[in-house]
Amino acid sequence: MRPADPERLIDILIIGALIEARSCERFARLIPHLDAELAKFYRTLVKSEGRHYEDYLMLAQHLSTAPVESRIAFFAEREAALIQEPDTAFRFHSGVPA
Numbered sequence: 001m002r003p004a005d006p007e008r009l010i011d012i013l014i015i016g017a018l019i020e021a022r023s024c025e026r027f028a029r030l031i032p033h034l035d036a037e038l039a040k041f042y043r044t045l046v047k048s049e050g051r052h053y054e055d056y057l058m059l060a061q062h063l064s065t066a067p068v069e070s071r072i073a074f075f076a077e078r079e080a081a082l083i084q085e086p087d088t089a090f091r092f093h094s095g096v097p098a
Contacts, residue, residue: 010060014068014075017056024049 001011027045034042060068 006063010064010068011071011075013056013060013063014071017053017060017072018075018079020049020053020056024053 027042031039031042
């Protein structure tokens, strides 16, 4: 993240948006394996997480004087690398265990 606001806040919002997007993806993947009642609840979570993703990106763009697409791409690339790199400490959202 960049160290000073408003750039720091813009980066935080983009990172938050990516976190929400991943939650949305995970919930959507679980739905086919759930009973009807729980699947219905998870569908609401998917919609909610999707709205959060959009809201965070909208706020980031609102605060920025320039398009935010290059920052989104930067963090998406970094996220992909972290997911694929071995991780020496197992954590719930960590990469591939070493």
